[in-house]
Amino acid sequence: MSAQSAEQLLHLETLSETERKILLGALHCFIQQGYFNTRIPDIVAASGVSTGSIYHHFKDKQHLAEALITQLINGLDQAMAKLISQHETPMEQIHALIEWMLTLTDAEPELVSFILYARHREFLPHQPPLCTQQPFEKMRSLVVRARENGDLPPLDEMVLTAAVFGPTLRIMQAAVDGVLPRPAHTYSAALFATIERLSTASAEV
């Protein structure tokens, strides 16, 4: 069951008890079966809240999903902000972020799968793509600051972000697809080694 640390990512304090139960139940269903395979009665069963109550709090299934995604992105953003604040240099922050991403993948593979594969626009056409939102913005700004520090080479910002976080995201995807022989977090050192190599490469070529 993914609700334990998912619950920590959805900062639900401002919501009523019923709304929290509905959102957590829906998240559980969406993670396991996807949005389209989830029927309202599934959410009723998972949340312990009746159909009528669900529709009292949320206009329809789509608006419920919208509220959930918003909360999830905000939660991710806050978790990342807290993590970043605990470290000094951009490279240390990148390192910590990568370790956290890998650890989260081991702890909550289905949640991570939901976020990674999240073709949210298929069911939420008005949602901007995930990579334009705060969490990915944070990655980009970390990379840019590391580049300014001289810790990363003076390459294009998009390419550099892709080179720093792309490999980790691929490993996470392999993990949730079940094709990774060891737990995801055991790859953190090797992944960080590839980033080190970006910066220490001999300046020729």
Next chain:
Amino acid sequence: MSAQSAEQLLHLETLSETERKILLGALHCFIQQGYFNTRIPDIVAASGVSTGSIYHHFKDKQHLAEALITQLINGLDQAMAKLISQHETPMEQIHALIEWMLTLTDAEPELVSFILYARHREFLPHQPPLCTQQPFEKMRSLVVRARENGDLPPLDEMVLTAAVFGPTLRIMQAAVDGVLPRPAHTYSAALFATIERLSTASAEV
């Protein structure tokens, strides 16, 4: 309209004219609206084939999608095999593959989006994840051969594959999400520079 080069990727020669029309129509719908948002009448309109005929050739909507994905993966695999056969060394093959992936992204963003975001297991629970299949297998074997050649450092196979192809896949994703300032293929040199850096890094650390 994505059917032009999509058609080249779906090697449809062995199929009847009707089956080709159905698969192309369905692909067009799935690419644009996703599997769940596509109704049978949509496929009827897109293919010009009647409901009855569709159900004569395919057991149901799910089996139609299955046939389509199979054709698509086979087509990708064959296109990649041809491309690889035209080059000598593993590194040249990797280079050519990356250029091809980026060019395809510019030419067929919606098709690439469909493949990349492909949470196909949501509608095809029995389909193995894309990254276990031939196209990704090919990437892995190229990387392993380049490593044996000494062109890539002796890092873990999964990490190395992620480091070589992960950044390109991230750029492709950014492109199809519309957050890339320039066409995807213009990033190929910078992306290949990051791979060069993997191998030429000073051996210390």
Next chain:
DNA sequence: GTCTATATAGCGATAGAC
């Protein structure tokens, strides 16, 4: 605010003529 019971619309799939 929460619940149960139900309406209704729209979808996948089929029947059967040609």
Next chain:
DNA sequence: GTCTATCGCTATATAGAC
């Protein structure tokens, strides 16, 4: 093999009691 017409079901959403 292809088509039109239609069935039956199921899922969303609502009505209305408490």
